[in-house]
Amino acid sequence: MKLGEIGEFGFIGRIAARIAEGKGVRVGIGDDAAVTEVQPGYVLLTTSDMLIEQVHFDLAFTDPYRLGKKSLAVNLSDIAAMGGEPRHFLLSLAIPVDLPLEFLDRFIEGVLAMADQYGVILIGGDTCRSSAGLVVSITLHGEQLPDRVVCRAGARPGDAVFVTGTVGDSALGLAQLRQGETAGPAVDRHLDPVPRVRAGIALAEAGFATAMIDISDGLLADLGHIAERSGVGARVDAEQLPISPFFRAAASRLSTDHLALALAGGEDYELLFTAPAPLEERIIDLMAALGVMCRRIGTITAAGSGIVVTGEGGRTLAVPRAGFNHFSGT
Amino acid sequence: MKLGEIGEFGFIGRIAARIAEGKGVRVGIGDDAAVTEVQPGYVLLTTSDMLIEQVHFDLAFTDPYRLGKKSLAVNLSDIAAMGGEPRHFLLSLAIPVDLPLEFLDRFIEGVLAMADQYGVILIGGDTCRSSAGLVVSITLHGEQLPDRVVCRAGARPGDAVFVTGTVGDSALGLAQLRQGETAGPAVDRHLDPVPRVRAGIALAEAGFATAMIDISDGLLADLGHIAERSGVGARVDAEQLPISPFFRAAASRLSTDHLALALAGGEDYELLFTAPAPLEERIIDLMAALGVMCRRIGTITAAGSGIVVTGEGGRTLAVPRAGFNHFSGT
Structure with a gap:
């Protein structure tokens, strides 16, 4: 019909x-x-x-x-x-x-x-x-x-940067779909994302988060949005990025940069937020009580210092920062 | 650029x-x-x-x-x-x-x-x-x-039916555009409609209107929406329809049914509303104070009597009722 x-x-x-x-x-x-x-x-x-x-x-x-x-x-x-x-x-x-x-x-x-x-x-x-x-x-x-409303603009130098769940799965899933795969956990994360509604409300009610955004454009791009609105910079420790086992296993088989996928791939729909560093343990516990994994991945830095990604031994890595931009072709 | x-x-x-x-x-x-x-x-x-x-x-x-x-x-x-x-x-x-x-x-x-x-x-x-x-x-x-909110569902048998402004101009304008005309009052009404914001608020504040809708699908179709939601019928007197001088002049030159254009042509963005009949004079005055023409065009009838259009001498006219339906091709 x-x-x-x-x-x-x-x-x-x-x-x-x-x-x-x-x-x-x-x-x-x-x-x-x-x-x-x-x-x-x-x-x-x-x-x-x-x-x-x-x-x-x-x-x-x-x-x-x-x-x-x-x-x-x-x-x-x-x-x-x-x-x-x-x-x-x-x-x-x-x-x-x-x-x-x-x-x-x-x-x-x-x-x-x-x-x-x-x-x-x-x-x-x-x-x-x-x-x-x-x-x-x-x-x-x-x-x-x-x-209680948490905007993008409240991050302060010294705040810790947190992310829920794992990153890069959705971008991996999209890459897999384009290569002809039709099922699997990464594909599911791309086609059927889970919004972190209860986690967001819990963070707001507890008053822990100083700034928050969901990852739609990509972790670095969205952290850039927080940094821009808050007038700060940020440092991300690539070794702390929460990566799923299937991401780790599959990414190595794909002809793509594993780190770039996790940092610049969009549509994770995880929460990326900042909070005073001393609250780290309470935040991890609060999220765990909701069944949500949460990890500290970096630190907010002073205005003008940009978004920096560090790898093994603290050395700075060169990674693509741009997230999805509808009109730039990236 | x-x-x-x-x-x-x-x-x-x-x-x-x-x-x-x-x-x-x-x-x-x-x-x-x-x-x-x-x-x-x-x-x-x-x-x-x-x-x-x-x-x-x-x-x-x-x-x-x-x-x-x-x-x-x-x-x-x-x-x-x-x-x-x-x-x-x-x-x-x-x-x-x-x-x-x-x-x-x-x-x-x-x-x-x-x-x-x-x-x-x-x-x-x-x-x-x-x-x-x-x-x-x-x-x-x-x-x-x-x-104060006025819904579609409040019309009662015996209520009078009113419409602001004039009807049919927008449909005429669209017909003219399709025939190659590019300017004129009817074309303006189609491309640059004026929403009746102050008139709508005034009717709500006065508590006069029992039901209201804006004419987007066409006068009869939108009156049908009021009738359906209110569980009533309606009678419209075609001789009372507010027709602009340029509509009257131009419609006769177009190869289209003048009455059908006024009754079924959409996008007038005039207010079509019902109110107790004894309020007619106060309503006309209230609208006039805002510079808005308003005319009684009919009466709400009992449930099951449908939408009837009468012409000269009160005889029933056969007119197309359907308004714009995105999927029926009408």
């Missing part, structure tokens, strides 16, 4: 029928605008991410269910990086006219599965025809008490 | 440099999420509209400045239709790599000119490469006291 057979309003109706009433939602799908509440005393956090076929995803690599999950996951990751509790989202789709309805149904199932997992509610959006590929645009609302 | 020469972050930086600090904005462009405040006691209104090249606009017809204005205007119109005060917005763009930077600069100027006119502030978004045409996705926040 094609979308044309049920029409735009039929499609929206099918989705709306699957949405439960939700906390804080006064009017959801089906009016000119959604009407929601923000808890008294809380500020509103809003993030928006657009995913474009052939730019962000390749339908030869991903199935619609995981694409739906990932579309919401990347937005959840942004709210997590502010320490916010995700609440409500809008989903806009530009749909090629010949896309099978079964594809869309599976995509929506993936979106709603991810939404259920994190307790967020679909409240609106837009649906239209695409003249080319599939376009997904999600706007996600979160909320948090204002003094 | 091409966008590739300044890059994604260069482009974002250029935009961010032009945004002033704004009311209710704690963190704007440049973090993982925007941080804003909603006034105590107010609810949040959120709307999102996506505009796709070759679907919603044709770069052969529109200039980038007016495309920027319209991209925000259609969202302002949605907030107006809830009676909300528009506040903050996110702008996401998928940009073809060969689009000249001058085009983008003019587009952004249009967006920001519209934003300044209505006192709304750009707080974030997303920028990426497009594999095909230009994609614009805007999410706009508004706010209002909860008991």
Whole structure:
């Protein structure tokens, strides 16, 4: 069945029928605008991410269910990086006219599965025809008490730099997909990333993190964003980078620089954050209590010192710094 | 100059440099999420509209400045239709790599000119490469006291149906553009619509409107949305339709049904609303005080009576009801 057979309003109706009433939602799908509440005393956090076929995803690599999950996951990751509790989202789709309805149904199932997992509610959006590929645009609302929100701008010289989970897996997975592999833990991390929502909220509630970002552009590029907004530099110890066993095993077989993949490969959706160095043990414990590995990988340095990566014996390494830039071709 | 020469972050930086600090904005462009405040006691209104090249606009017809204005205007119109005060917005763009930077600069100027006119502030978004045409996705926040918000669902049998401004001009303008005309009042209404923000707020504050929608799909289709959500029918008197002099003059020269254009042509971005019939005079006066023409065009009828259009002598007319449906080809 094609979308044309049920029409735009039929499609929206099918989705709306699957949405439960939700906390804080006064009017959801089906009016000119959604009407929601923000808890008294809380500020509103809003993030928006657009995913474009052939730019962000390749339908030869991903199935619609995981694409739906990932579309919401990347937005959840942004709210997590502010320490916010995700609440409500809008989903806009530009749909090629010949896309099978079964594809869309599976995509929506993936979106709603991810939404259920994190307790967020679909409240609106837009649906239209695409003249080319599939376009997904999600706007996600979160909320948090204002003094708990963690921005990129709070890192101070002497702060330690931490990262959750492992880095480089997603970039490895993408490389594997391009070389014809279709499954495996790295491929899963690329196609089905896990946003660190509870870890982000816990860090915000504890008041530990001075600055935070999620790794979407690549560890060094995203650390660069923190450094720029905070007016500081940073030193990263390459030997402390958290690398998964499968990354270590597989990277050596790929014709690519193992360290560059871990430092510049994007889409890890891990949290990269800074905190006073004396809090290291408490932070590791707090994350461990949530089942999240966390490691100190470096130190914030003075303004003007840039981002420096050191290797064995503390010598400076030359590594590519640039993350993914949509218009530079890198 | 091409966008590739300044890059994604260069482009974002250029935009961010032009945004002033704004009311209710704690963190704007440049973090993982925007941080804003909603006034105590107010609810949040959120709307999102996506505009796709070759679907919603044709770069052969529109200039980038007016495309920027319209991209925000259609969202302002949605907030107006809830009676909300528009506040903050996110702008996401998928940009073809060969689009000249001058085009983008003019587009952004249009967006920001519209934003300044209505006192709304750009707080974030997303920028990426497009594999095909230009994609614009805007999410706009508004706010209002909860008991003032006007939904589609409140129309009651006996209520009068009102519409602001004139209808059909935008559809006429689009028809003229397709026939090679490039200027004129109808073309202006299509390319540069005026959202009825102050009229919507005034109706909400006065508590007059029982249901409201903006005309984007077409008068009858949008009245159908009110009827469906409210569980009522409606009767429209075709002789009361507010038709502009240039519409009347030009429509007769076009090879199209004049009445169908006024009733089913979309993108008027006028407010269509219902209110108790005895309030007619007060409503006309309230709108006139804002310089907005407003006319009663019909009456809400009982559930199950459908949408009926009557002409001279009260006889029922057969008119196309369908508005724009992205997937039906109508």
